[in-house]
Amino acid sequence: MDELEHDVVVIGGGPAGENAAQYAVEGTDMTAAIIERELLGGECSYWACMPSKALLRPVAVADITADLQGVTTAQVVPSELLARRDYWVSSYDDSGQVGWAEGAGLAVVRGDGRLAGERTVVVTSAEGERLVRARHAVVIATGSAAHVPDMYADALPWDSRDATGVVEVPDRLVVVGGGVVACEAAIWMAALGSEVTLVVRDHRLLGRTEPFAGEAVLKGLRERGVTVRLGTSVDGVRRADPAATGTGRIHGGAVTLTTSDGELEADELLLAIGRAPRLDDVGLDTVGLSADDVTSGRLPEWLHAVGDASGGPPLTHWGKHQARVVGARIAAAASGEVAWEPDREAPVPQVVFSDPEVGSVGMTEAGARDAGHDVVVTRVPTSAAAGTGLLRDHVSGESQLVVDASTRLLLGATFVGPEAGELVHAATVAITGDVPVHVLRHAVASYPTASELWLRLLEELPRDFRQPPA
Ligand SMILES: Cc1cc2nc3c(=O)[nH]c(=O)nc-3n(C[C@H](O)[C@H](O)[C@H](O)COP(=O)(O)OP(=O)(O)OC[C@H]3O[C@@H](n4cnc5c(N)ncnc54)[C@H](O)[C@@H]3O)c2cc1C
Numbered sequence: 001m002d003e004l005e006h007d008v009v010v011i012g013g014g015p016a017g018e019n020a021a022q023y024a025v026e027g028t029d030m031t032a033a034i035i036e037r038e039l040l041g042g043e044c045s046y047w048a049c050m051p052s053k054a055l056l057r058p059v060a061v062a063d064i065t066a067d068l069q070g071v072t073t074a075q076v077v078p079s080e081l082l083a084r085r086d087y088w089v090s091s092y093d094d095s096g097q098v099g100w101a102e103g104a105g106l107a108v109v110r111g112d113g114r115l116a117g118e119r120t121v122v123v124t125s126a127e128g129e130r131l132v133r134a135r136h137a138v139v140i141a142t143g144s145a146a147h148v149p150d151m152y153a154d155a156l157p158w159d160s161r162d163a164t165g166v167v168e169v170p171d172r173l174v175v176v177g178g179g180v181v182a183c184e185a186a187i188w189m190a191a192l193g194s195e196v197t198l199v200v201r202d203h204r205l206l207g208r209t210e211p212f213a214g215e216a217v218l219k220g221l222r223e224r225g226v227t228v229r230l231g232t233s234v235d236g237v238r239r240a241d242p243a244a245t246g247t248g249r250i251h252g253g254a255v256t257l258t259t260s261d262g263e264l265e266a267d268e269l270l271l272a273i274g275r276a277p278r279l280d281d282v283g284l285d286t287v288g289l290s291a292d293d294v295t296s297g298r299l300p301e302w303l304h305a306v307g308d309a310s311g312g313p314p315l316t317h318w319g320k321h322q323a324r325v326v327g328a329r330i331a332a333a334a335s336g337e338v339a340w341e342p343d344r345e346a347p348v349p350q351v352v353f354s355d356p357e358v359g360s361v362g363m364t365e366a367g368a369r370d371a372g373h374d375v376v377v378t379r380v381p382t383s384a385a386a387g388t389g390l391l392r393d394h395v396s397g398e399s400q401l402v403v404d405a406s407t408r409l410l411l412g413a414t415f416v417g418p419e420a421g422e423l424v425h426a427a428t429v430a431i432t433g434d435v436p437v438h439v440l441r442h443a444v445a446s447y448p449t450a451s452e453l454w455l456r457l458l459e460e461l462p463r464d465f466r467q468p469p470a
Pocket residue numbers: 011012013014015016017035036037038039040041042043044045047048049050052053111112113114141142143144160164181278281282306307308309313314315316317318319
């Protein structure tokens with residue numbers, strides 16, 4: 001068997017794997033190999049973040065022009081929207097990304113990577129098998145896979161790859177799920193011309209965010225003609241002539257869902273009910289480990305996991321952050337040093353590119369109370385600042401801070417409204433830097449920008465929060 005040796009071997013070339021490799025070797029004499037079985041850049045670049053945001057942005061801009069005195073309403077042109085998606089996924093060609101990796105001194109090895117003992121990975125491809133040995137570390141960065149319960153499997157439902165890679169637009173699309181994929185995909189699929197129905201098991205959308213955020217997104221979806229059935233479970237699925245026609249094409253005849261609310265027929269079914277770390281085929285058994293060991297961090301010093309595969313929040317920026325930390329840890333360990341790391345985990349931000357947009361970081365109010373904090377909550381309409389009010393004629397949504405009553409530190413923040421995603425980073429900085437609210441008041445935002453919303457939020461706190469705690 002052909003054999004290679006590198007200092008660091010990364011299985012999976014998504015954003016997390018690429019960053020782990022880059023940060024482990026940059027500024028050192030070490031070498032790294034990234035093993036990738038599909039496209040270098042991973043799910044995020046070709047079937048998740050990039051195509052979904054490429055599809056959503058023109059829809060959001062057209063929406064604004066429909067709500068902004070002084071311009072005429074722009075129309076989404078479906079063929080152009082799909083062409084924009086194709087541009088942003090480089091027509092599913094990763095040569096640009098491979099060029100970047102090679103330029104950064106990272107070797108790209110094509111094939112399926114599998115652990116085959118300590119610091120050893122076997123790569124299987126059409127050319128045969130290769131053994132890749134790691135002198136220092138192996139990193140598992142294999143991402144996650146969408147949940148497809150058995151009940152749905154025979155109907156060949158769409159997953160998020162089909163939705164972001166849509167080629168044939170179904171007249172009627174049913175989406176099962178009320179999370180981030182469902183809320184975002186409903187918007188671009190409706191803009192492309194589908195009649196969209198969301199079937200949501202919970203009694204609310206976006207279950208991990210503040211309830212007021214889910215309510216605003218529900219209202220926004222209904223206003224654009226999406227039907228949302230809350231508290232509805234699916235008991236059965238049948239489909240006429242299911243056919244594996246390819247990503248983004250309609251997978252057969254009509255689909256009928258039997259739900260707690262009656263039968264529902266559609267031309268396609270998108271399953272968006274969460275994802276799980278992809279750890280079942282990476283050879284963990286060859287080193288005496290299980291998937292649970294990986295997701296709970298019980299790993300030998302030579303083995304690391306980053307990104308969705310680690311079981312942490314399945315978000316690109318979080319996976320890349322983990323990867324930078326792990327990369328620096330590997331680089332330091334190789335030279336007998338210890339990399340500096342903060343003594344607690346960074347807060348996790350997320351932006352849902354729905355209408356209205358939702359940007360949040362840290363704890364929700366309920367999460368903070370459950371964690372034992374005595375909290376003070378301040379919430380204002382997002383239209384409360386001149387800068388936010390100017391963004392469009394009708395600004396919906398509210399924004400909120402969750403503050404610890406005794407330390408006066410920010411625990412969490414949620415912004416709902418236009419450009420909400422751009423407001424959240426200030427909250428991330430405040431939490432990461434332990435900036436108390438009486439100091440935050442002196443971080444002056446320019447007039448009239450959306451950031452002035454911070455002033456409105458801080459003014460709503462009790463007056464004594466303007467002083468340091470006694
Ligand atoms: C529709 C959708 C939209 C999203 N939008 C956003 C967003 O806007 N912002 C955000 O932060 N997150 C978003 N996410 C989440 C984001 O896509 C993931 O968190 C991110 O892709 C995880 O990166 P990763 O590197 O861990 O894994 P991935 O991107 O999944 O990459 C893993 C790579 O490993 C490869 N691989 C797997 N197993 C093997 C093996 N055995 N051998 C070799 N290669 C292997 C795969 O082919 C893949 O290329 C979205 C997700 C979806 C589904």
